[in-house]
Amino acid sequence: MDEKSDARLVQSCLAGNVKAFERLVEKYQTTVYNIAFRMTANFDDAEDIAQAVFIKIYEQLDKYNPKFKFFSWLYRIALNESLNARKQKKHLTELDDDIIWTNSVDKNYSRMETNERVQEALMLISAEQRLLIVLKHFEALSYQEIAFCLDLSEKKVKSRLYDARQMLKNVLVTRGMLQDD
Amino acid sequence: MIEKFYIEMIHKEIDGFISETERKKLHRYLETTSEAKKYYAQLSQTSEFLDKMPRLEASPNIKKYVMNSIDVKRYATSRKFFGNKSILTKPVIKLAFAFSLGILCGIFVYAGILQQISERTANNSDLYGSIGVIDTAKFETVKEIPIVLPELSGTLAVKRLGNNIDIQTILNSQQPTEMLIEYDESFLKLVRFTLANSTKTFFDPGEKNVRISSGGDMQFTLSFTDVHIENDIIAVKLFSDGRLIDAQEISL
Numbered sequence: 526m527d528e529k530s531d532a533r534l535v536q537s538c539l540a541g542n543v544k545a546f547e548r549l550v551e552k553y554q555t556t557v558y559n560i561a562f563r564m565t566a567n568f569d570d571a572e573d574i575a576q577a578v579f580i581k582i583y584e585q586l587d588k589y590n591p592k593f594k595f596f597s598w599l600y601r602i603a604l605n606e607s608l609n610a611r612k613q614k615k616h617l618t619e620l621d622d623d624i625i626w627t628n629s630v631d632k633n634y635s636r637m638e639t640n641e642r643v644q645e646a647l648m649l650i651s652a653e654q655r656l657l658i659v660l661k662h663f664e665a666l667s668y669q670e671i672a673f674c675l676d677l678s679e680k681k682v683k684s685r686l687y688d689a690r691q692m693l694k695n696v697l698v699t700r701g702m703l704q705d706d
Numbered sequence: 707m708i709e710k711f712y713i714e715m716i717h718k719e720i721d722g723f724i725s726e727t728e729r730k731k732l733h734r735y736l737e738t739t740s741e742a743k744k745y746y747a748q749l750s751q752t753s754e755f756l757d758k759m760p761r762l763e764a765s766p767n768i769k770k771y772v773m774n775s776i777d778v779k780r781y782a783t784s785r786k787f788f789g790n791k792s793i794l795t796k797p798v799i800k801l802a803f804a805f806s807l808g809i810l811c812g813i814f815v816y817a818g819i820l821q822q823i824s825e826r827t828a829n830n831s832d833l834y835g836s837i838g839v840i841d842t843a844k845f846e847t848v849k850e851i852p853i854v855l856p857e858l859s860g861t862l863a864v865k866r867l868g869n870n871i872d873i874q875t876i877l878n879s880q881q882p883t884e885m886l887i888e889y890d891e892s893f894l895k896l897v898r899f900t901l902a903n904s905t906k907t908f909f910d911p912g913e914k915n916v917r918i919s920s921g922g923d924m925q926f927t928l929s930f931t932d933v934h935i936e937n938d939i940i941a942v943k944l945f946s947d948g949r950l951i952d953a954q955e956i957s958l
Contacts, residue, residue: 541782543773550769558764572765579772587781643755661721662756668721687717694752702755703748 531595538586546586550579553596556664557603563659564607566648574610578603593673600664600674604656611652639702646696654689661686708742709735716746720753845872848958857946858883864958871930871938871958874902877923884919884945887928893938898929932958 531552537545557578562571581602589598647655660666660674671686672679697703715732718724724732736743845865853860858879865872871894877883889896891914899909899916902925909926910917918926932938938958944951 539781541779543776543778543782546776547769547773550772554764554768555761558768559762562762563759571762572768575764575768576771576775579768580775583772583776583780639755640759643759658756662753663759663761683717686721687714690717690720690749690752691713693756694748697752697755698748703751705744705748 528594528596532591535586535589535591535595538583546583549582549595553599554579556596557599559663560600560603560659561607561610563644563647563663564604564652564655565611566644570610574603574606577610578606581606594670597670597673600660600666600670601676604660604674608652608656642700642702643697646693646700646702649696650689650692654685654692657682657686657689658693708739708745712736712739712742713745716742716749720749840867840870842872845870849956851954851956853877853944853952855944855946855951857881857951858944862942862956864956866958869932871932873928873930873940875918875927876902876925877944879922879924879946881947882919882921883924884917884948885924886915886917886943886945888915888941888943889930890914890939892933894930894932894940896928896930898927900927900929902926 531549534545534549534552538549554575558571558575561574561578562568565571565574578599582599585602589595647658650658656675657671660671666674668679668682668686671677672682675682677685694703698705712732712735715724715728715735719729719732736746842865845867847863848866849864851862851864853862858877858881860875860877863874865874873887875885877885896911896916899911899918901907901909903923905920905923905925907918907920907924907926910919916928918924918928939955940958941953941955943953
């Protein structure tokens with residue numbers, strides 16, 4: 526991530542240059558979309574979340590503190606939006622994650638692509654644990670960057686990430702994706 | 707039961723933060739503990755699954771929707787004046803700014819109106835020359851021609867001061883009257899028409915003539931300057947009710 530370039534784009538946008546914001550959207554839309562999808566496992570929801578994230582970012586751009594990295598701030602908003610969207614959807618449908626996903630647990634694994642099965646497994650761990658895995662494995666953030674995004678200490682990030690990964694491993698073992706002999 | 711220390715080492719290795727010494731120590735431990743070895747293998751496989759997950763392409767709708775949804779003028783006004791550090795945060799400052807802006811706008815609008823008024827009342831942009839006063843009492847009467855006709859009566863006096871020539875006309879009539887004065891513009895130049903009474907009179911200067919008409923009486927002075935003093939002749943034609951009633955050539 527080019528921090529200086531981000532800072533310039535933010536500055537330009539605050540000076541009234543909408544094209545600069547368009548550049549920021551172009552630069553980060555894939556990242557935000559991927560985070561949203563990994564958190565929701567739904568393409569439409571991911572698109573809605575990504576749109577909401579960028580609109581929120583634009584509206585709050587004058588509140589952005591340039592001493593922090595822009596992308597960290599963006600991640601934080603993206604994660605919050607993903608969690609909120611998920612909570613809202615859960616509230617509306619009154620369905621639990623486990624119900625949604627255990628329904629598809631049968632002997633269908635062989636027909637499903639590994640990636641889809643891993644995504645399914647991801648949805649079976651808690652959203653907070655999933656967040657850590659998304660940031661570490663999909664976005665390749667450092668412990669420090671994750672700590673900023675989630676407003677946690679590095680120590681807590683490490684311990685929670687280890688727990689999350691262990692939990693996911695257990696789900697994959699349970700679902701027969703990992704050997705257990 | 708795997709020691710907590712080694713569980714942490716396994717995660718550190720997966721994340722790439724393990725030192726060489728720690729790594730050697732970990733692998734010696736894994737050789738001796740089958741449970742730890744299995745844990746390590748499963749966790750490494752989990753990490754591998756995650757790292758192989760594809761990156762999805764964002765839909766082009768995202769940018770399109772976002773750019774159509776945002777208020778593009780949000781940062782276009784105050785920021786341009788004050789850079790990135792907005793001072794328009796406190797309500798009092800905002801109010802003062804709005805008030806000042808209002809005053810400024812008022813001044814601009816008022817100045818614009820004043821300018822328009824001045825343009826309408828005195829557009830002097832195509833005027834040039836000098837202003838002088840000629841004492842009409844100093845003009846000498848060159849000719850005074852009485853006009854006695856059944857339809858109208860009056861006098862036509864030619865007066866002169868240097869190369870300034872005035873033709874003073876008084877005509878009394880009960881019918882529509884028109885006087886056409888033809889002149890050679892290479893010798894004479896019409897400079898002024900002065901109405902001497904309040905009767906509605908029309909003054910229509912042409913290229914080589916001037917037409918003066920009214921519903922009845924006429925009193926006016928036509929002022930010329932001559933270019934070639936020796937050849938000043940004008941032709942005067944009088945019309946009454948649209949009919950030519952008299953025509954004369956007058957040498958000035």
